[in-house]
Amino acid sequence: MNQKKGPTKITCAIIALSCLFAYLSCNTGSSSYNHTTWSQYGGGPDQSKYFDAAEITRQNVSKLQVAWSYSTEDNIPYMFQPIVADTTMYVYGKNSSIIALSIVTGKEIWIHTNLQGLSRRGLNYWESKNGKDKRLVFTLNNSLQEIDAITGKSIKKFGDSGYVDMRAGLERDPTSIRRMQAMTPGVIYNDLIILGSAPGEGYFSPPGYIRAYNIVTGKLEWTFHTLPQPGEFGYDTWPKDAYKYVGGVNVWSEMSVDESRGIVFLPLGSPTYDYYGADRLGSNLFGNSLVALDARTGKRIWHYQTVHHDIWDYDLSAAPQLLTVNRDGKKIDAVAIATKHGFVFVFNRENGEPVFPIEEKPFPASEMPGEMAWPTQPVPSLPSFTRHEVTKETLNPFFPDSIKQKWFKRLDSAKSGLYVPPSDKYETIMMPGALGGANYGNTACDPKNGIMYILTQEYASIYKLNKVVPPKIDLSENDLNKVKIFYTANCQSCHGDKLQGLVGPSLVNIGQRVFYDEFKNIVQNGRGRMPGLIHVDEQTLSSLFRYMGGIPRSFNFPGRRGDNKKATGPIVDSGGARIKPDASKGTPMSEYPEGVSHPENRYTTDYGTEWMGLAAPPWSSILAYDLNNGTIKWRMPIGEDSAYVKGDKSKGAPAGALRKGMVITSTGVVFATAKGGKLYAFDADTGKILWETTLSNEVQGQPTMYTYKGKQYLVVNASANFSPDSYNHSIKPGAMKKGYVVYALPEKK
């Protein structure tokens, strides 16, 4: 406000009135965010995936056609969600490049190439109040970086010569942290980028503190200890030393911001280790909690724990949805969260009061040594959107008889049901399992009308705990002698006679911490002050790796390596900010700290996701949850579910909602992607399919919407390979190349 004189009575009245209007609009709208742009991951800070535009309607949606497309020109899948600012769209493709495209023609404006290790699911756009400073904000491996949105060049004034090391400030030696970057890009509030992390899910992973950095300077503005330190709220829900060795409790997925209130909502993950918690007895705040923080300061406002002492890997992961619900004529600005195990929790956004009742119900105790499953768990009164057990009666009916018989046997000795604790005596079949229910990208809403949309998949996981035993060196005596001689001659001077580390870091059990391909690369090409040994043969390398506790196996990580052809086009920069190498490299924590009492044994299980379509289909659905009255308004199976496909029931392949997404329009159309290259448009009121198409390549990542001069566009990322259990539409005549496909209505003649 331009006010030269002191305030008069009239201006005071105007201020009071405008405050009143602001207050009123707060209570009718959901957040100050206006849903007409898609400049952040998830659409905007509220992650609603809701878009306000008039052109595409229920009546004309079936006329959508491809307006333009952009080929990623790579063989690797991208889960990337494009974002749009002004007339530019930012996508990922071409040998890990960020590419700026014209939103009208799809023409390349600039390319910043060689960004191997970019947060694969997306990035965010920020601009200064005067609109002159425009930046793309993203993480690259373990650093936070920025690119000038206009020129495409790295911003070197940001942080430390262009980057911020996110490994610092986690109560661990930063150089001992191998990975903590999340694949989702965080959320922007004013001049802050609020970031989660993915520090690993094994024993002794670093803690997943939430941090906010200044977008202009890179300065760390606040940290929220998701694992409370001594003296902090929640510390007494853990053993006294747990904060020294427990990790996780991170947001690897999506946070939502209520801009008008300045609140950030965190869906927090499980503490480590995910499936055996004898070294973390207690309810374990803020594990699996929805936490509301003051976005300016990082101070906690309220929290709600959805799973106490989690031993099932039921991370909260899908973005909390901010919507206004109408309960008995009263409007409540609510926040709703959908979980991996099929529950919806709804709270008053400001004070955390449940909008629908939640009851603590008793569940079975654990039989594992030292473990104490929490005696009760919160169960919302709202209907669950998934099944919770697999029985003989609900087994996949498309299994051939021989397989059915095997499963009947297995089910006889296994336990299945909600919150059955994992055991080393029998298999535990969780329904849904670690990949089930609502995962990242799987929630959206109509913020004003109280409707939440959920993509869900009902995959089971089968767990069985095994005692962790020290790795056996799997080498013959002859090979062991040979490798010891080789090690003494070539490595010992720097890594010590017992692998304990001297000039170089400890190599004790390095085989369990790095992948074999990376190990080979280090030994052959050197790293930092370590010289390379080009002429080591494969046999020696593999013996060395076994000697260091590993099992040589090759993994091919898409998107991590520059294994694609070079990008061509208007390249303006390459590689992001240059990161200074660490002089020393600490060893990742692999034991309890000195003097800490802890359980005798550690146990682990694998994720147990090998039998994903164990129960009868449908394995994946979209549903509209009416949070005004707490009912599921409609529900539709989605995806190419081979068991449903005529004439080919043999495969029994599950359809997946994982890595799929939605766009909700103000005209009542719900767009959703699903396995098999599917894109659907549903009627938001009835769930009726208004339009359906199949893309030439598998769809991945979240779709995006934007307008240009009133024309409305839908962008779908179709850059992935079809899995072997889908039809391969990419070999059909006239199939499109992998890439981003943009739909619009035909031009009016």
Ligand code: HEC
């Ligand atoms: C001249 C000293 C030197 C020699 C000789 C040497 N290294 Fe290293 N090594 C280092 C240093 C220093 C590092 C840390 C490099 C960095 O990350 O900056 C390192 C790192 C490593 C790493 C990565 C460790 C981690 O935690 O990521 C491995 C694996 C490794 N060395 C294996 C070997 C093997 C096997 C040999 C013998 C064939 C060997 N090194 C010989 C100095 C040496």
